[in-house]
Amino acid sequence: ExxxxxxxxxxxxxxxxxxxxxxxxxxNHNNMYWYRQDTGHGLRLIHYSYGAGxxxxxxxxxxxxxxxxxxxxxxxxLELATPSQTSVYFCASGDRGDTEVFFGKGTxxxxx
Amino acid sequence: xxxxEQRPPHLSVREGDSAVIxxxxxxxxxxYFFWYKQEPGxxxxxxxxxFSSTEINEGQGFTVLLNKKDKQLSLNLTAAHPGDSAVYFxxxxxxxxxxxxxxxxxxxxxLP
Numbered sequence: 001e002x003x004x005x006x007x008x009x010x011x012x013x014x015x016x017x018x019x020x021x022x023x024x025x026x027x028n029h030n031n032m033y034w035y036r037q038d039t040g041h042g043l044r045l046i047h048y049s050y051g052a053g054x055x056x057x058x059x060x061x062x063x064x065x066x067x068x069x070x071x072x073x074x075x076x077x078l079e080l081a082t083p084s085q086t087s088v089y090f091c092a093s094g095d096r097g098d099t100e101v102f103f104g105k106g107t108x109x110x111x112x
Numbered sequence: 113x114x115x116x117e118q119r120p121p122h123l124s125v126r127e128g129d130s131a132v133i134x135x136x137x138x139x140x141x142x143x144y145f146f147w148y149k150q151e152p153g154x155x156x157x158x159x160x161x162x163f164s165s166t167e168i169n170e171g172q173g174f175t176v177l178l179n180k181k182d183k184q185l186s187l188n189l190t191a192a193h194p195g196d197s198a199v200y201f202x203x204x205x206x207x208x209x210x211x212x213x214x215x216x217x218x219x220x221x222x223l224p
Contacts, residue, residue: 004155033211042118042216043156043201058211090155094212100146101203101212103155 006104019078023091031094032074036087081111114139114206118215131189133218135202146203192222
């Protein structure tokens with residue numbers, strides 16, 4: 001069974017602070033993704049990666065950085081967190097674009 | 113690139129009634145499609161993967177119809193039950209990029 005593990009599952013951060021969301025996959029997938037989910041917007045792609053060392057901007061990259069140090073790990077970094085970044089964040093992995101994308105259970109981030 | 117529109121955003125039906133969720137896409141070259149189900153507090157789980165060669169796809173308690181002429185994909189729950197209450201997303205791989213485009217989701221509420 002494909003597995004994508006996110007940590008932490010819940011996070012409260014202060015405005016202006018740095019936040020790092022971590023994702024680990026054991027699927028040996030090349031592609032990894034970070035989405036945020038907000039009411040009325042569905043899933044929006046923040047950053048994605050084709051493989052270790054690569055990061056690509058998604059549809060809403062502003063205010064976020066990503067890091068893919070290895071095949072298994074993909075991090076999302078908020079250097080200066082803002083309340084507008086309060087959301088549920090999902091990490092996912094997949095192979096080619098025509099195969100299933102596997103999701104983690106999500107991280108609920110609250111920026112106060 | 114590919115664009116996906118999903119409707120309705122919210123749907124309430126009585127137990128035993130049918131429910132229909134529709135997605136339209138823009139790229140006529142799209143050849144794989146996905147439906148995902150998200151239960152409360154959970155990540156997205158694959159419901160069905162559909163190939164462009166198959167217009168009628170039967171699942172357990174639901175049918176997915178693909179209309180290539182109109183570039184439309186529909187999820188049809190034949191006799192909804194409370195366990196079907198969830199958010200449903202359609203997804204279409206972008207044939208020009210290594211990413212999957214999601215619809216905005218449909219909140220389905222099945223009333224007992």
